[in-house]
Amino acid sequence: MGTRMVYLLQQLVADAADHDPDQLALVCRGSRLTYGELEQRSNALAHALIERGVERGDRVGVFANKSVETGVAMYGIMAAGGAYVPLDPTSPASRLAYVIQDCGIQHVIAENRQRATIASLERLCVKLDTVIGLTDADISYPAMGWTEIESRGEAPRRRVLEQDLCYVLYTSGSTGVPKGIMHTHRSALSWANVTASEYSIGDDDVLSNYAPIHFDLSTLDFFGGAKGRATVVMIPEEHMKLSASLASVLEQSQITLFYTVPLALVQLSTPGVLDRGDFSSLKRILFGGEPMPLKHLHSLMRMLPETRFFNVYGPTEVNGVTHYEVPGPPPVHGDALPIGLPYDNVEALVLDEEDRPVPQTKVGELAIRSATSMRGYWGRPDLNERAFYFRDRFDGLPEVFHRTGDLVHQDRDGVLHFHGRKDRQIKSRGYRVELDEVEAVLITHTDVVEAAVYGVPTQDGTTEIRAAVTLARASAATPSSLRTYLAEKLPGYAVPTVLTVLEDFPRTPTGKVDRRRIAEATTALSTSGERS
């Protein structure tokens, strides 16, 4: 038998299944699938999707909480020639309807638990050809249960190239609607190669899957895990949120590589959480998405002296592109951790306002050239025009860099340090939120005259979203009713935790709304117990 050429992501699973079909691939909530079973079930799903009309390049939704079927769905969609689009089960129906329509999704893989939201989609007149994974007949969309999917050995034959679409991740957009980030098999496979090699992922590894699939952290777990033929233990959503339960999954599943967000590590470092267990399997902890508070990292590194810690950096648009291995427990009051050096197959440029490289050690916008980079934003020529920087090369055939919007400087050793954003994008508890999106949605409320949304740093090192509004005369709107309004349109993590009604907004001398003074004024109010 010759060597299988691997140019599509799902071929990693096929390759692992060829090599050792009995190796455990996915574990979740007491269910487990070997690589052989994962390959077989995803091929069966692929045939079913093709029979239901899925064509090459079609976007197929995955609308489910974590289960081993999530993995079957991802690889089955790819094997059918399609691209998977995660639909966040905690998002309001109106936002899901937007994503489904924006991305032209006609087929969705779901589970019974999402039945009520699927019924809401019907009421919102969202059209779907097939919903796979529902056993109940109480939706009017054509449904197909998992048991109706016939097992077939071979993967369907389809001409799909590495440049073709593999998945689309929707993220907060500053104009008030989310935007879809398009990744190809090539960018996904490049990311799998980077992670498997940088973190030495092998078949004796047990990776956690902390983040749900609508969150880009999940790609390291699934893609790097498949590349290394490792086992991936999907941490149930309910265990993610409570540190004692998270710790018991890490211990009992003997996780060897844990990739997560700083907030989870802050919570794990709380006294009483990790001190009783045996975490000797945990060889590496990777974290990213937000700056890591040093105090907590310090105590965690002292609790886990044998574990290697890496700060991983990269926006969803480019996957991971730089990292920094923390050499030892950092000084508690030291400088923030660097984001580190680019991976070998990555070039980083730091640009000024005129797109000229800045002198070394000066702050500018980070631009990235990497095979892990996205194809572009789905259906958004306006954004695509600004997203890339072209460096002229080969007589008019430019090299393409993605503009990250992140401000950095490079020190004398080439190590990159993060300095915040060029725009109003923030990270709150690991979630990426455009404050302008929250403002844009708030202003659509008929009683809201003006809205200001801003981030306030919290004690555990993340950012809390807050808002202030001025209301129309005689309006009956209250902070509570306005937050309810937002919760119907935005994911829960993007809804401001505190919303204050003001008579008037403070302004700068040029008449602009002064968000900094609003933040100061409302923070003073809320610390005196004015939480709404």
Added chain:
Amino acid sequence: MSERDPRQALREFISHELLMDETAALDDERELLLDGTIDSLGATRLVGYIERTWGIEIPPQHVTVENFRTIATMAGYVERRMVDGSES
């Protein structure tokens, strides 16, 4: 120390403070952690609320899925702690 019925009190706190919907009809068996009603920030607030309302201290190792999965399991936890001040 409060004599309030834990289920009723927890329903009110969760619908007002976490769900941001005072009219929400909360089922005591609803999977609040799984469906996103309680996130890690919400869990911290909920722990603080329970500690204040019933005058108990909740050690970190008690903040588990088994105890906080639903309103019913949370109320069960509060009731057990009210009977015997330390055990989970």
